[in-house]
Amino acid sequence: MNLWLESLDAPLQHRAGITDDLDVDIAIVGGGFTGLWAAHFLRQEMPGAKIVVLEKEFVGFGASxxxxxxxxxLYPVAFDRLVIEVGEERARNVREVWRRSVPELGAELARHGIDAGYSYGGNITVARTKVQMKRVEAEFLAAEHAGEGAVRLSRDQVKDRINISGSVGGLFIRECARIHPAKAVRGLASAVERAGVKIYEESEVLSLRPGASSVAKKGIVKVRHLGTIRRVHATHIVEATEGFLPSINSPTRSNRSVVPVYSLMTATEPLSPEIWxxxxxxxNETLAEACHLITYAQRTADDRIAIGGRGAPYFFNSKISPEQDRDPQVHGQLRELARSWFPILRDVNFTHAWGGPLGIARDWHPTVSFDDKNGYARAGGYVGDGVTSSYVAGRTLADLLSGKKSEFTKLPWVNHQSPPWEGEPVRWxxxxxxxxxxTWADREEHLSHRESLIARAMARLLGH
Ligand SMILES: Cc1cc2nc3c(=O)[nH]c(=O)nc-3n(C[C@H](O)[C@H](O)[C@H](O)COP(=O)(O)OP(=O)(O)OC[C@H]3O[C@@H](n4cnc5c(N)ncnc54)[C@H](O)[C@@H]3O)c2cc1C
Incomplete structure (x- = not known):
């Protein structure tokens, strides 16, 4: 069960599905943060445009x-690598835009009266071994190099903020906020509706074919609702389906552009004041441990601990299914990790366990692409850093489609071409x-107290 969807302020009700063929200016596929931030900013940049959002299930069904x-x-590509690829100035600019966007996103939610428990408390990465401390130090130096104000924390300074068992030190980064994601995405949907965007839920896009602006030919999105197929004719088609992308046919891009990789989460019951x-x-800092396998946690607005991490298997042929939302082994490891951070959680119930797919491109680069010859646009591949990135993507898409030149349209992710993933079974x-x-690298470090050789070898293979 997903804590976020279960703790919305109002019961989850589905919007109506599509019942007619439509002729629109912009058809957005996917009702997550990317699709909705795009709709939001497109409404501002192109006020007269007829915009629809087509969502297979309901707003917030996906990773959002x-x-x-x-x-x-966080930007999925490390600063040093970005410097090599696009030069120091552009790399610094990326970091600057993302840092600035964290409070801007909060202000934008507030402007629309969206109470999503936004709390701008920063982020702590804790080290619990000397090897992890080395990685934390490397992160500190990388942040310094990028001109960012990261702060080293001693063991006592970590303890003063969060009493984590076994901590030997950590790193504090100012630019991170905690949110209740489902309240944010559903609040955003209501805001874009109020601004005149039409959202169709339970409307599954089966295929999309962009048009040709040179002969004023509109693109066609084929949509299914309750077994009936409808056609949406659109000047611009924006694909915002992140990890779900491989399930939609389109002649404009490979179905191997991104793969869905699962991240899983679990949450405790609300904790007593004594435990807190x-x-x-x-x-309200967001919290991670400097392990190799990604972990992340937050203290929720209703006083639970929600903790997540990777490690669930990738399924053959980029399959996505509800059964993959749960993995007893990974969920068990997450509970174990939370209890090892905070032994006082020993008798506390973990009431929720869920998960979902995120999208990763072969070179780990996110992309916002737009082709003005056929009106097709796409954004995604955020590798699990999509909350703020989708906000920046929405702004970038709005400027690209409206023809405005801006700092967003100069970002290196614009029209970035990632190589496609390998075919199966190599990919799997x-x-x-x-x-x-x-996973083994973390165990190896735990046992050997030395930097993992496996992780070093993998880093070379993965190229980051
Ligand atoms: C468990 C988990 C934890 C994460 N934690 C963080 C975090 O803490 N911070 C962070 O920055 N990022 C995090 N991420 C990543 C982040 O959630 C995503 O990058 C972001 O939400 C992507 O938004 P999106 O709108 O692009 O995609 P999604 O939210 O996945 O939306 C895509 C939408 O497309 C719809 N769709 C799919 N197929 C079709 C179709 N055929 N027709 C119509 N619609 C379709 C889906 O139903 C879905 O609603 C996490 C992801 C997961 C899964």
Missing amino acids: GRNGGWASA KEIGWSG LAINAGLKAM
Whole structure:
């Protein structure tokens, strides 16, 4: 069960599906953060445009309604690598835009009266071994190099903020906020509707074919609702389906542009004031441990601990299904991790366990692409850093489609071409080997107290 969808302010009600063929200016596929931020900013940049959002299930069904609620300034490509690829100035600019976007996103939610528990408390990465501390130090130096104000934390300074068992130190980064993701995405949907965008739910896009602006030929989106097929004719088609992308046919891009990789989460019951007195965490910082396998946690607005991590297997042929939302082994490891951070959680119930797919391109680069010859646009591939990135993507898409030149249209993700993933079964073997290797790397470090050789070898293979 997904904590976020279960703790909305109002019961989840589905919007109506599509019942007619339509002729529109902009058809957006996917009702997550990317599709809705795009709709939001397109409405501002192209006020007269007829915009529809087509969502297969309901707004927030995808990663946007299931994530860890970190609105971070993280960009999936490491700063050093970005410098090599696009030069120092552009790389710095990326970091600057993302950092600035964290408070801007909060202000935008507030402007529309969306109460999503936004709390701008920063982020702590804690080290619990000397090897992890080395990685934290490397992160600090990388942040310094990028001109960012990261702060080293001593063991006592970590403890003053969050009383994590076994901590030897950590790193604090200012630019991160905690949100309740489902309240944010559903509030955003209501805001774009109020602004005149039409959202169709239970409307599954089966295929899309862009048009040709040179002969004023509109693109066609084929949509199914209750077994009936409808056609949406659109000047612009924006694909915002992240990990779900491989399930839609389109001649404009490969179905191997991104793969869906699962991240899973679990949450405790609301914790008593006595437990919070022991743990601290009054600053609502988002929290991670400097392991190889990604972990992330937040203290929720209703006083639970929600913790997530990778490690669930990738399924053959980019399959996505509800059964993949739960993995007893990974959920068990997450509960174990939370209890090892905070032994006081020993008798506390974990009431929720869920998960969802995020999208990863072969070179780990997110993309916002737009072709003005056929009106097709796409954004995604955020590798699990999509909360703030989708906000920036919405702004970028709005400027690209409206023809406005801006700092967003100069970002290096614009029209970035990632190579396609390998075909099966190579893809299945490689991704699962990578996921397993990162789990083993953490175990290896735990046992050997030395930097993992497996992780070093994998980093070379993965190229980051
Ligand atoms: C468990 C988990 C934890 C995460 N934690 C964080 C975090 O803490 N911070 C962070 O920055 N990022 C995090 N992420 C990543 C982040 O949630 C995503 O990058 C972001 O939500 C992507 O938004 P999106 O709108 O592009 O995609 P989604 O939210 O996945 O939306 C895509 C939408 O497309 C719809 N769709 C699919 N197929 C079709 C179709 N055929 N027709 C019509 N619609 C279709 C889906 O139903 C879905 O609603 C996490 C992801 C997961 C899964």
